[in-house]
Amino acid sequence: MMLFSRKEFSDKLNMKDGLNIIIVGCGTVGRTLVEQLSKEGHDITVIDFDSELIREVTNQYDVLGVVGNGASFNVQKEAGIKDADLLIAVTECDELNLLCCTLASRVADCATIARVRNPEYSHELSYLKDKLGLAMIINPEYEAAKEMNRILCLPTALEVSSFAHGKAELVKIRIPQDNMLDTMTIAKLGQMSDNVLVCAVERENQIFIPSGDFELKKGDAMSFVAPSKTVGSFLKSIGFNSNKVKNAMIIGGGDAGYYLSKLLISNGISVKIIEKDKNRCEELAI
Template sequence: MLKKKGPAAQGLKIIIVGCGKVGSTLVQQLSREGHDITIIDKDAAAITELANLYDIMGIVGNGASYSVQIEAGIKNADLLIAVTDSDELNLLCCTIAKRVGDCSAIARVRTPDYSQEVGYLRDRLGLAMIINPELEAAREAARILYLPTALEVNSFAHGQAEMIKFKIPEGNILDGMTIAYLGQHITNAVLICAIERGGEVYIPSGDFRMAEGDVLSFVAPRKMTRSFLEAVGFKTNRVKNAMIIGGGKSAYYLAQQLIHMGIEVKIIEINRARCEELSILLPKAIIINGDGTDEELLKEEGIHYTESFVALTGIDEENILLTLYAKQVSKAKVITKINRITFKGVINQLDLGSVVYPRFITSEAIIAYVRAKKNSTNSNIETLYHMFDSRVEAIEFRVDQPSAVTDRALMNLPLKKNLLVACINRNGRILIPTGQDCIKVGDTVMIVTKHEGLVDIRNILE
């Protein structure tokens, strides 16, 4: 057993089983938020590395073993998160934890067979959450291909509101325009809530002047996003076809969604047996057995003419090179999946189009749950997204009780700096708030902020 280096923080007692990509991302973020973390894994070297970096306890062993869970302190734990590579092991870890301890449990489950039974498994095993990173990554990619102007599309308020990220191109109407002018003369149905320029991220006020090359995130009711993008000079037609390289779980989930949206799909996969599986699972897709990194094959299959290109191989470097090649030879909307590489500064300069990180999607959903569990008073966290390399958070709170933030005009609230109340969902109606609007009990409220670790709607006040 590897001992903690410092005193236990005031937070939840959390046991994480598995210290792969998602496990280590969770350790990094949850330890930063002050939780007391124990990690279990069979790989002693991986545990030592994490224990040296963060103030955590590590146990080498099988996370589904009763005695190992007892040693990890399951009887006093608030939460067990199982994120090993095996779905079955994750479910077994959670089942044992629920029997032995009085804690919540979260399992990562990726197999399509199980993903259709998520509701049943969650209820029968008493789990707080079952999360599928490949399915979530595919959903994100599908949203982007539906609105290809966007670099990112995140949804809030049960899909009623969207946060869209895009880059201002040369000669665009927004170049040189202030945020206030946009609201007064073009539309006040959207809110520009974060802008990245020259490596810096700003939560802009009305006098902020936008410029070519800025990367903007805006919030709008879902039905308004297209009309706003069209009003500022962007094409918003969804793509008609997609070429996907790699035939893994993400590719299957994405193809399924695109076909449902009426988009033609072609998958190139090197493994013949997997191609045969996919052709049965996805009868409406074209499945090509071949090496997706072969330039001649890509030309033959029409890379020059495809409207979208999604690199979903299991190797990040391959995905990056494929994307750069697709951008060079076609006008396709490109999406790159990156699982492991952490050189975000380098990646951001490569112009890879939209980048999807399954491990961050997984960790965000779990962190939102942890923050909601830590705070069970006036409000609850519905969704949480990290933006601009985790320098900005977008958090959706459900307001359950009256408090210092309710029934007062926003202009009269002492809000923290670098924080915006971006939208209010009131009984399914999306409000882009002005200074005169107020937050009411029953609303869900979306906050965009550079502050970390907000757990309660009252945290928005100075």
Template sequence: MRIVICGAGQVGFGIAERLSTEGHDVSVIDVAPDLIANVRDQLDVRGVIGHGSHPDILAAAGAADADLLIAVTQSDEVNMVAAQVAHSLFQVPTKIARVRAQSYLTPIYRHFFARNEMPIDVVISPEIEVGEMVMRRLALPGAVETVRFADDNVVVVGIMCGDDCPVVDTPLRQLTELFPNLGAVVVGAFRNGKLFVPQSEDMLRTGDLVYVVAPREQVRRTLVIFGHEEPKAQRVVIAGGGNIGFYVAQELEKREPGTKLKIIEASRPRAVQIADALHRAVVLNGSALDQDILREADIEDADTMVALTNDDQANIITCVMAKTLGCTRNLSLINNVSYPALANALGIDAYVNPRAVTISRVLRHVRRGRIESVHSLQNGQAEVIEAEALETSTLVGRRLRDLDLPAGVRVGAVYRKNKPIEINGQTQILPKDRVIMFALAEKVHQVEQMFRVSLEFF
């Protein structure tokens, strides 16, 4: 594909890095010469200095021949105008734009993004998506990472195997024998900085981060089996009252009315603003790096510290300080690509990576075949892909044990007639099944081929 990316910040660079390594023809636009110089030096892409919404700059980036425009600059308005110009002047088939301001996304104004209005095919709102991911983490304490598929009926959870994990040093094939009705499948493990697909004879080790696919109703039982029986948080302290922190606070008030919530916000005007908008939360004005402020928030009695500021280092230090002062668990927002792999060593129980959330949304529209959803893991080392099996798919009509799947690929779940079915070696995939698969990055293209529409289909 020929792809034009507007914005060379963390997200734009991450998308360009991922797509260029997959062989796509990528151009990146940004007004900052140093960011474009960085893109040119490190990636095999074209870099264009200028405004992504200007026709001449888009033309120089190859918009006339582009299949996809991805606008992820810091300005909503630039992103939207870039999509409009790409549509009106260059007839780019698919436009993806990041839009942060919630006013644009109010349901009564949603028609604004219709094709005959502001023609954006996919609107990405990181604040909402990241906020929802934080909510899912809070709902499943003990999970390091949580992603939902198949209309929220199948969940992929990342689980840390601690010293008290009952299933370490046990061959994976025995887990099926020990828990025959669980319906959970171990699809990946992260060990010593490397992600791999374990085989049935492999054993998990203390310190492994394991990725498990399970039906939604079996997720809590799965966490217990892996040694995580943490109760749902009743006392939460949020550091950072920005868009994400405010969204999480609002949703906690709506969904968990019994939760006692306190927010620490450094900006006094912002603290006053969110205090007026919230109903039950206590808002404190100050720095979450100040131990006196943490104590004022009664951090020693809190179940969970949720650090959601724009500063990774501040988030991590806040989480560590909170646990030192007596808080039971923590959850941190982490943007830096180097930090997630070190999260456990840094004292972080769970994290959310906004960059990974946005990249995953984009990848869904880059992947070929009947792809329903995509989520990137461990800075792009692997993907979980949900796709619909067509009649011509090589997966259909054969037992799972007979499928010649590449090494590094595993079927985690099959969703049929609005429910996940229990799978084993005898299970056959049928047309219209939605299949959730784990694939290492170098195997993703082969997974795409399994779900592409062949000429026979027509």
């Protein structure tokens, strides 16, 4: 059984000769994966119950298609599971995705990725990943909620990206007029905060990797890395008001709304959810 880290996946997906990849599910996510991965030169085979969807995808992209149940050994065999490097299951059913990946990892020497969206599994993802031999589990709704949470908690930033399991953040800000950073060197900024690393500065459509004597100017877009817990205090120290959201109203109590509300509440933001389903409202209120 092959297990890969995220970096190993990235390296393999950028191999010159490409990979043999099976994608189960031709919904929005599946078709997006087909479009991206086929552009990168990988050999793609898609599996779906809907013959019309298979026909549309195979006509639009240079991929093979198999109509059937992706959790069936015979269907996976027809799709070429024995020679596959990677199987990605992104149907609408979490359980079907897990079953597809479990079967593939048992009958072939390939890595597997499953889309799992149900909040009931949110606290079991690491366990499922390890016990079922999955290389990765993805949850688009949770990832979208995390991105919205970052924006709401730091609205003055142009971009915010989290990495190292949320322990550090890459933040991009634009230096306004009359800000203390205008004409300040990177070395001087480093004296103010030794746990902040300035990675790049964008100025007039040019990108600079600044050295210590590089002088910042108003209008520059500065990207820096800092521990997540210190980003707010650092921005405040250089004259940026965080303008952190204190109250939020979420329209819709689906999975994304559920994940977002939990993240916001954990950050001290008061949340109200508007949902037309009374039973769902009662579930969310507990």
